[in-house]
Amino acid sequence: MRIDTEVLQTVVEIDDREYALAEKTVDVCERLRQAELDMVGKPQHRLWLAELEIVLGKAACRELFPNGRSENVDRLQMIYYGVFKAFNRVNDRLEEERLSDRAQKVEQLFAGANEFLRNLKNVDRAPKSGLKEIRRPAGE
Known part of the structure; x- marks a missing residue:
């Protein structure tokens, strides 16, 4: 690998x-x-700004949010979540691969269980004469 x-x-x-x-x-x-x-x-938007300053830099944050306290919080939230989705993209890819592997294992288990159940039905239908x-x- x-x-x-x-x-x-x-x-x-x-x-x-x-x-x-x-x-x-x-x-x-x-x-x-x-x-x-x-x-x-403290208010959630203050955390968003503090974390954006770390990831984007202070100059970029001043450029993106020039309105200070009258900044639109919905816009701030959209930018925050978009930036951190990109920032965590490697984690997301690794998690997706891990879940995909797990899903394949579950499919294999279900396939085996289904085969067992089909065989069990056939045993139950076998002639008993x-x-x-x-x-x-x-005591024996």
Whole structure:
């Protein structure tokens, strides 16, 4: 089995402009986790902005969200989820492959179970005229 380890730069297009995402490093993941911890109890949109600043950069966020507190939260949410879908694309691909493998195994199990049930039905339908009941005394 060949494992492909080539990781390409991820770029997203937002409002006809392209933005490069930060490389998914340990540092970036730790900063995202810290932002999540820092924003506990605060409005969701503040977490989205903090995480977008980490992944897109502050300059890109200022360009995308120039209206400050009057920014449209629905637009912010759409951008956030689109950016993080692209950011996590490798995880999604690996999960898809894992689920596909699991689905194939389940299909094989069902095929075997179906074959067993078909054979069981045939046994139940077999003629019983040639069968003799054998009774043994108790204790033997």
